[in-house]
Amino acid sequence: MTAHQAATAARKEQIARAAITVLAERGYQATTFEAICQEAGLSSKRLITYHFSGKEELFAAVADQIVADAEAYMRPAxxxxxxxxxxLATAIRANVAFIADNLPQVRALQQILLNGGQGLWERHHIESQNRLAGLFAKGQGSGAFRPFDPQVMAAVLRASIDSVAPLLSAGHDPGRCAQELVELFGRGTRDEQSTRQEERQ
Known part of the structure; x- marks a missing residue:
């Protein structure tokens, strides 16, 4: 990456992060280029329009940034x-922990989705579900999981993880939320023989 490319990437990230803050704190309608410019400490909104043609392109970058943040957060675990x-248990806990530790990003994304931005998030949502489906399919191949439709289970798990965001915003304990999901999907995915052996112990 050249110095110019690095500077461009850094500026775009600065703008995207400022947009996340404004979305989370003020809502969609108040997230104007002027407000983002002020939050980012930029001298002119032309510095935004130079990199982004409009709100849709900027909010697509916001979605990309949130995904990048989530992946970086969860990768070590x-x-x-x-x-x-x-x-499976680690992925659930890491997802819930990211939501708990990054509620402004979650609120920013919710603002985008509630105002017609579903298409900006769809690709990321599908990719996340497909990764979970791959985890389930691999577990079935090794005999760790019982037979079920991996895509259906992945869709249910993704929805369940996402649904804890309001609970976490309301002050629920992230560890308890994660543990409930771990136990629920642990029981729902294990083969019957393993479950019976566990219950006898």
Missing amino acids: LEGVTDAGDL
């Missing part, structure tokens, strides 16, 4: 975990 059951 997931690295080196190979057992399917452990990986």
Whole structure:
């Protein structure tokens, strides 16, 4: 990456992060280029329009930034975990922890989605579900998980993780929320023989 490319990437990230803050604190309608410019400490909104043609392009960058933040946050926890059951539990806990520690990003994304931005998030949502489906399919291949439709289970898990955001915003304990999901999906995915053996112990 050249110095110019690095400077451009840094400026775009600065603008995206400022947009996240304004969205989270003031809402969609108040997230104007002027407000973002003020939050980012930029001298002119032309510095925004130079990089982004309009709100849709900027909010697409916001979605990309949130995904990048989530992946960077969760990667250390997931690295080196190979057992399917452990990986499922770790992924659930890491997802819930990211939401709990990054509520402004979640509120910013909600503002975009509530104001017609579903298309900006759809690709990321599908990619996340597909990764979870791959985890389930791999677990089934190793015999750790019972037979079920991996895509259906992935969709339910993704929705369940996302649904804890309002609870976390209201002050619910992230560890307890994560543990409930770990137990729920642990029981829902394990093969019956493993579940019976666990219950006898």
